[in-house]
Amino acid sequence: MGAGCRSVGDERWFFGSAEEWTALAERLKQTPCPHCKRVGALIWHGFLNGFDESSPRQKTVRARRIFCSNRNARPGCGRTFSVWIASKIRRLGLTAGALWRFLQGAVADGILAAARALDCRLSDRAWQRIWQRFKLAQSKIRTALLGRCPPPESLPRPPTNPKRQAAAHVLAHLQAAFPDVNCPIADFQLTMRAFFM
Numbered sequence: 536m537g538a539g540c541r542s543v544g545d546e547r548w549f550f551g552s553a554e555e556w557t558a559l560a561e562r563l564k565q566t567p568c569p570h571c572k573r574v575g576a577l578i579w580h581g582f583l584n585g586f587d588e589s590s591p592r593q594k595t596v597r598a599r600r601i602f603c604s605n606r607n608a609r610p611g612c613g614r615t616f617s618v619w620i621a622s623k624i625r626r627l628g629l630t631a632g633a634l635w636r637f638l639q640g641a642v643a644d645g646i647l648a649a650a651r652a653l654d655c656r657l658s659d660r661a662w663q664r665i666w667q668r669f670k671l672a673q674s675k676i677r678t679a680l681l682g683r684c685p686p687p688e689s690l691p692r693p694p695t696n697p698k699r700q701a702a703a704h705v706l707a708h709l710q711a712a713f714p715d716v717n718c719p720i721a722d723f724q725l726t727m728r729a730f731f732m
């Protein structure tokens with residue numbers, strides 16, 4: 536399911552590198568608004584900041600807001616939307632890379648073992664919630680991945696706990712869809728124009 540099928544309220548843009556960011560910034564004035572499709576009204580409108588394990592004491596930029604300006608006789612619709620850094624996860628104090636390592640570890644060795652291996656200052660309950668959030672997102676992730684490639688027929692390594700079979704399949708599918716990248720979750724967000732979870 537591509538961005539075109541989503542309601543405009545869901546429109547998300549992601550970028551994966553400083554070069555992509557610069558390119559987007561340079562062509563903002565020529566870029567149509569995702570809501571009203573008008574060109575020439577988009578302006579920068581602040582940042583969304585948050586903590587994650589890459590910077591536990593200082594907030595880092597997670598996304599930038601863009602405003603389709605209707606002020607000063609501009610032709611815009613007055614709505615805003617976000618451009619997200621693909622390696623950030625909304626409402627979560629983990630980068631996409633750490634989330635990927637955690638999910639792989641949780642499938643292989645269990646949630647608490649995976650959490651301990653990561654050395655992030657989150658409580659056991661927080662890790663449980665992250666796992667639950669991933670479980671809730673699984674069917675949406677699977678549907679999105681099916682538009683890109685079929686799921687792999689077998690698992691590289693079956694999970695020790697059979698309850699995690701479905702999760703293991705989703706992660707294997709994700710890896711098959713984005714092979715040879717550092718973090719398939721960041722590439723998922725970038726390519727699908729959708730939050731991983």
Ligand SMILES: [Zn+2]
Pocket residue numbers: 568569570571572573603611612613614
């Ligand atoms: Zn607009």
